[in-house]
Amino acid sequence: PYFGYARQDRKAAPRVPITAKLVADMFETAGIDRVVTIDLHAGQIQGFFDIPVDNLYGAIIFEEYIRSKNLSNPVIASPDIGGVARARYFAEKLGLDMVIVDKRREKANESEVMNIIGDVAGKDIIMIDDMVDTAGTMVKAAAALKKRGATSVMACATHGVLSGNAYENINNGELDELVISNTLVLRGQSDKVKVLSVAPLFAEVIRRVYHNESVNSLFS
Template identity: 50%
Template sequence: DHLDSSAIFIPYIEKLNLENLTFAAPDVGSANRIREIASYFNAEMVICDKHRKRANEISSMVVIGDVTNRNVVLIDDICDTGGTLAKAAGLLIEKGATSIRALCTHPVLSGNAYRNIENSVLEELVVCDTLPLREHPEKIKVLSVAGLFAKAIRNAYENKSITSLFIHSQLRNK
């Protein structure tokens, strides 16, 4: 089983205590992941549909859904150059969002990623410590995966299921 960062991100989002919460998928491929998290919070979701002409270059992007006066949380699995998150955040603000933050499991952060994030309208980019950061700018917050890994290892060692660490289990127990 692949471990899922929702076990780390959900408690973080809960502590933010955001009103008018909406979750955003930065691309169509992330829609199912965002739908599960939005369902957990009983929140709305939107999708940023992007079109690329070349790798790492977005030619156009549209928002499917309404973000007017909403606090939006973008969630993605990998942040490479930060271009998609920065562009999506800017578009969501243009469409009326109150605030935008992004949560991303793996911070590859290549090329101009640090500059793209710092120059974006994102309030913060929250990442897991699955990859070391080259820089530690103010906008980037790192959450540890150690506790999640420890629980998974303990459960595997004790011949217990690790399913309880996944969001679909948390939805059943909520």
């Protein structure tokens, strides 16, 4: 469910390996003839394979939970420019407006929030991302959103890597709630972290693949 090395999907600097392609080649060499995963960090990783790849959306498991919150004035937010397509899909699925947090990353695992694109005053913000690592981006974005007048800020991220001082950042930051899935085993606990299971979704996809039924209908 979690595709390792997914963030190493391009040459961001000279002599840097594209390890996501290497992992894809290793899978195929081992004899795998189909891959089912969820929220690849970059959609183009599907093109690294010469076999069918089903890249599921985390929005499928988060949708019901978001609706159950009964937020008074919800708005979807993308924590960076790169996640706009993912956030837009979620916003359209829930019939909500969308805002964007524009940030500049100085170096790996460090980010600086620069600007908020859209009106967030008096809104309940739901940030959408594919993964949360140190949670630095999420926490800084939450602080910027509340500074602009947001009532509450929750985040939904499919893969909870939560490395380094992630739990400290979450517990001490402005983020009200972090919702993740169980694609990775958590190394700690926090009252602010809610974990949802992807098992029913993957089970349904496996059943559909086995019976040659449509997987695409899950996205609609």
